Amino acid sequence: MTMTAPHPIPLHTARAPAYLWRKPVLAAAVVAVLAGGAWFALQRAPAPATPVPATKVAEQPPVLELGxxxxxxxxxxxLALSLPLSGSLAPLSSATIKSKVSGVVQTTTVQEGMAVAAGQVLARIDQADLRARLQQQQAQLDEAQARLSMATKNEGNSGALLAQKYISQNAYDATQNSVELARAAVKSAQAMVEIARIALEDGVIRAPIAGVVSKRHVQAGEKLAPDMPVFSIVNLAELTLEAQVPASEIPRVRVGQDVRFRVDGYQQREFTGKVARINPSTEAGSRALLVYIAVRNDDAALRAGMFAKGAIVTDRAxxxxxxxxxxxxxxxxxxxxxxxxxxxxxxxxxxxxxxxxxxxxxxxxxxxxxxxxxxxxxxxxxxxxxxxxxxxxxxxxxxxxxxxxxxxxxx
Known part of the structure; x- marks a missing residue:
């Protein structure tokens, strides 16, 4: 028996197994998905920044921030130049009233801190003795005038007798001399009366200047003697700032320059004044000169004795x-x-x-x-x-x- 070999099947007609054709399909699908994702990513990605040339960056200078x-x-x-100074304030005008006559103080009309006007009555002295003295002097004047009248009559009679040769020239001259002495006695008596009248007026003590009473030295009932202080008055309408300036700085100071200063108690207020005088000699024990500054005090804010600190405006542009x-x-x-x-x-x-x-x-x-x-x-x-x-x-x-x-x- 003869065995016949089977005929081979052609490749294009034979059906391949399933596992052989599935692998290429899957690979193609994966490639397609990856390609789509890459395309989507490229579409969303920002465009790369264009690099700035180094030359343009160097051309922009830095900006400095200031505070x-x-x-x-x-x-x-x-603008002004100033010279510092300090000193104390003193009243430009002040007065210490003293008694001109002796006597007992009868009344006083003012006290410390009260403002007074010039000529205002401040106190009265008991005037009984003064009136009696005036009356006495007036009586002596009357007596002297009577003697003068008698001497004048005698002179007239002597002149008539001399004309008739009944008296000598020496007798007439003696009568005439009596008249001259009587006239001198009248003048002396008149002067004594005037003195007594002035003394009576001095028994009323008056303010010599306008100002403020700073001290009352006597009380009612006290005995006064001549030249005894009674009241002290200061005028605060204008004060003087006395300040020491070094001698080396005096050439910068001139009369009329403006001064600005402050005092304790008025820290928020600035006062003004002007240089009025410059002392020609230095103070003892120092190389400084006193400069006197006139200060107006119309509102009476400043007081005598206050310490002031300020400056002189020596130059102004x-x-x-x-x-x-x-x-x-x-x-x-x-x-x-x-x-x-x-x-x-x-x-x-x-x-x-x-x-x-x-x-x-x-x-x-x-x-x-x-x-x-x-x-x-x-x-x-x-x-x-x-x-x-x-x-x-x-x-x-x-x-x-x-x-x-x-x-x-x-x-």
Whole structure:
């Protein structure tokens, strides 16, 4: 028996097993999913930033931020130089009233602290003795006038007798001499009467000046003697501030200069005066001279003996911009300030006038205007041309400036 071999089946007609065709299908599906995800990711990803050339970054300078203490606003005012002083206040006019006659004080009409007018009655002395003395002197005057009248009659009779040769010339001369003596006696008696009358008037004590009673030395019932003090009066309408000034500073002081000062008890009030006199010699034990300053005291706020502390205005400039000394810089021998203009630092040359080292300011004659802003801090990185930003309170916004300009002005 002959065995015949089977014929081979063609590949394109034979059916492949299931596991052979499933693998390529799965691989294709995975590739499709991955490709779709990559396309979606590329669509959502941001475009890469375009790199900035290094040359453009280097061209933008840094902006320095300034603080409020670094900048000062320039204002125009009158700058003055002053010389400090201190001293005590004394009344320009005062009086200590003394008794001119002796007697017992009958009444007193004023007390300490009371204001009095010139000529006002302050006290009365018992005038009984003074009136009796006046009457006595008046009687002596009457007697002297009677003697003069008798002597005058005798002179007339003697003249008639001399004409008839009944008496000698010597007798007539004696009669005439008696008349002269009687006339002299009358004049003396009249003077004594006037003295007694003045003494009677002095028994009424009056104020010689207007002012305030500062001391009452006697009471009613006390016995007064001549030249004994009765009252003390001070006039507070005008006071004198007596201050010592070093001799080295006297050339700066002139009559008529303004003085400003304060006293204890009036810390919030400033008083004024003017230099009235300068003592020509120094005080004993010191190298200082007394300067007398006239002070008006119309409201009687000041009192004699108060201690005052202030300054003499020795020089004063006209109204001009004033710059802090801290803002001044030396630029090759010239004075400049760093002014802020349009956010940049500008080296602005200035011409200075009066300088006040005590206040730390100087007057600007030329170079700055009122309202300009200058830098007062010495910042090493700050140079002319640098860009700066001002603090909010030093640099108002343009919107605020526009709003302020658009508001109607009050007429």
């Amino acid at each position: 409020s203490a670094d900048v000062a606003a320039i204002s125009a005012r009158s 006209d109204v001009a911009p004033v710059v802090p000394l801290a803002a001044l810089r030396d630029d090759h021998g010239r004075q400049v300030v760093y002014r802020i203009a349009d956010g940049k630092v500008v080296a602005q040359p200035v011409t200075l006038g009066l300088r006040n080292d005590d206040e730390g300011t100087a007057q600007v004659v030329a170079g700055l205007q009122d309202g300009a802003r200058v830098i007062v801090s010495k910042l090493p990185a700050l140079k002319p041309g640098a860009q700066v930003s001002l603090p909010a309170e030093a640099a108002p916004t343009a919107a605020a400036a526009t709003t302020a300009a658009s508001q109607p002005k009050k007429g």
